[in-house]
Amino acid sequence: MKKCAILSMDCLDDFESYDTLIEAPLLALGWQTETVSWRSKNVDWNNYHAVIIRTPWDYQDDAPAFLRVLEQIEQSSAHLENNLNIVRWNIDKIYLQDLEKNGVTLVPTLWHQRLTDKQLTCDNITSYFAQLNCQQLIIKPRISANADNTFWLKENEIAVKLPAINSAFANRDYMVQPFMENIITEGEYSLFYFNGQYSHAILKTPKNDDFRVQEEHGGRLAAIAPEAKLVEQATQCLDAIAKQHQMPLYARVDLVRFGEQFALMEAELIEPSLYFNMDNQSAERFAQAFVTRMNRLSL
Incomplete structure (x- = not known):
């Protein structure tokens, strides 16, 4: 029996996760699964044949630390899916x-660096509305999950939300898009x-x-x-x-x-919910796709 770590987080109590649905189909195909938090210390990744990134939904709180864990996995004998290069690109x-x-x-997008030692003004954000020719905006971090630090903004709300926006993006690169009605x-x-x-x-x-x-x-x-x-x-x-x-x-x-x-x-x-609960055959399709890939690697 081969072993696969399902990479998760310390506590999923506030989230909806359906990864337990892949346990039985993977087991039927010869793979035993074990859920491991990416924040766990002293994990010997060599004890696993493969690691599947699934529900580390707090990685955006410390993306560099998360990537270091993935580097440790890739340096071990375990095979990582999706792989580190994809994660670095997609993060x-x-x-x-x-x-x-x-x-x-794409949805039209403005790309901006973190504010660091400067502050956005009402005029700055007003210019975003003009550049995107819209009445409502979405401002969100470039590294994010769960809609954390995401702002839905109308022009008459700029002054009220400006302090929170400046606080959110003091140390985060961000992006601006028109709100898609x-x-x-x-x-x-x-x-x-x-x-x-x-x-x-x-x-x-x-x-x-x-x-x-x-x-x-x-x-x-x-x-x-x-x-x-x-x-x-x-x-x-x-x-x-x-x-x-x-x-x-x-x-x-x-x-x-x-x-x-x-x-x-x-x-x-990186860590999307795959909503196995919404399609009765999806967990089995996932398991088969995984095992097919592992067989190609002779794992």
Whole structure:
């Protein structure tokens, strides 16, 4: 029996995780799983044949420390999925620029460095509205998860929210996007790929008077059969990722309707919820995709 560590965090009590659903199909294929927090000390990664990054949803609190742990795993005899190069590339959302260069349609974005010793002013943020030609903005960290430190902003709210924004981005690079109204009126689509193969799709909608689609923030989920254009653009994104790196074990491609097409919100390659609960066969597909990859490596 081979051993696989499922990389997680110290406590998942405030989160919805469905990774227990892959335990039985992996076991049936000869792989015993053990959940390990990325913050655990003195772990001998050589005791595992493989490590799958799954739910380290606090990594953004100390991204350098998280990457050091992944470096230790890659230096051991354990095989890491998704691999360190993909994580390093995907951990800062500026990776989206690489995908755009490969023809992927993005939500319009302004990229900014951390504030360090300066402060944003009302005029600075007013200029963001002008540059993006919108009435509502999203300002969020370039390294983030769970919608932490993400601001939904209208022009008449600038003065009230400015102190919190300056505090949030004093030591974080950040990005600015127009608020995509379709997230509220229609929702955000997530398509899941295992080893390059489409698995399933869901539509996520926020609760009333919110913009966050995560379950932890009251977001609602629905399994869907995606329209052809949606699959086409998600697959185009996956192909662009494969041009940058090898095909990842798993990818979640998040898109929102944008005129006559769809725009990429994010390509989640580090720790996305894969919503195995939304498709009865998805956990088995994931397990099979993982074992297929490991067999190619003779693990």
